[in-house]
Amino acid sequence: MTTSTVKRAPRLRPQRRSLTKPRRSPLLTALTLIVLVYSLAPLAWLFINATKTQADLFASFGLWFGGDFALWDNIQQTLAYDDGVFGRWFANTVLYVVAGAGGATFLAVLGGYALAKFDFPGRRGVFALVIGAVAVPGTALAVPTFLMFSQMGLTNTPWAVIIPSLISPFGLYLMWVFAAESIPAELLEAARMDGAGEFRTFFQISLPLLAPGTVTVLLFTTVATWNNYFLPLIMLRDSDWYPLTLGLNAWNAQASTAGGEAIFNLVITGSLLTILPLLAAFLLLQRYWQSGLTLGSVKE
Structure with a gap:
């Protein structure tokens, strides 16, 4: 057999993977721009008008600056008006958020973990109750809550705002789903076999794994409160x-x-100062919030 009769195997040329560019949709781009303008226009209006004096608010265009840049003067007047009552209102809001939203988050973490990792009679009934509570708007419960707190003598006190804020059905449901997906049952069994009690297992093993979901619930309850x-x-x-x-x-x-x-002008400036802590909270906790929302979306 000569070398001429030997058929050489064809060489396989390495195929170049063509990276196709994503298709551009003019309609989707236009809708995105509309949503962006719709979201940012109120913030821009708030900031621009917070820089105006009382007279410039009615003498200039709403989406452009006035003659004088009076932002710092407006902030000083807002903080000093009526003997500095704005600072007290701010402290009251922080109190309601720390006690109400913080307590609601802690109770949601405890309840969601227990419902996800423990089996007990009536568990399905609790699930139906939580789902039903999520569908009930808070305004529908405001008047019955007022009548109940009035009989207990708690109206016109901070407890009348803090105690109802401790209940978050949506936060409980979210932590229930999050705990069921993020904590392996084998990890809990290993901790129990090593002699760890339920409280130690929860605080040292489960709670760090629940951090993204906890931050997500904390953001929702903080904004609501x-x-x-x-x-x-x-x-x-x-x-x-x-x-x-x-x-x-x-x-x-x-x-x-x-x-x-x-x-x-003080109302607008006070509104601007009011939303700054929420913006800071979202920017600082954004990465935890996004990871909490996407956990469990992909299953192996």
Whole structure:
């Protein structure tokens, strides 16, 4: 057999993988821009008008700056107006968030972990109850809650705002699902075989694994408590216990009262100062929030 008769195997040329560019959709781009403008326009309007004086608010275009840049003067006047009551309202809001949202998050973590990792009679009933509670709006429970707290003598006190904020059905359901996906049952069994009790297993092993979900629930409850308006409105009469939402509304209502002083520039500046802590919380905890939302979306 000569070498000429030997058929050489064809060489396989390495195929180059063509990286196809994602298709561009003009419609999707336009919708994204509309949503972006819709989201950022109120923030831009708030910041721009917080730099204006009372006179410039009505003498200039709403989405452009006025003649004088009065942001720092407005901040000083906001903090000093009415003997610095804005600072007290801010402290009240922080109190309601720390006690209410923090307590709601802790209870949601405990309840979600117990429902996900322990089997007990009535577990399905609890699941149905939690799902039903998620569907009930908070405003529907405000009046019955007021009547109950009025009989107990807790209205016009911080407890009337803190105690209802401790219940978060959505947070409980979210932690239930999160704990079921993020904590392996084998890890808990290994800890129990090593002699660890349930409290030690929870705080030293399970709780660090629940950190992304905990931060996610904390963000949701913090925003809900920080922006809560209707519950403090019906529970509180003393302005010294007002949160920021109720206090700024009282300032805004001064213009419509007999002999009241219109301080719209301070209301706008106070609103800007009110949202800054929420923006900071989202920016600082964003990575935990995103990982908490995406956990369990992909299963092996």
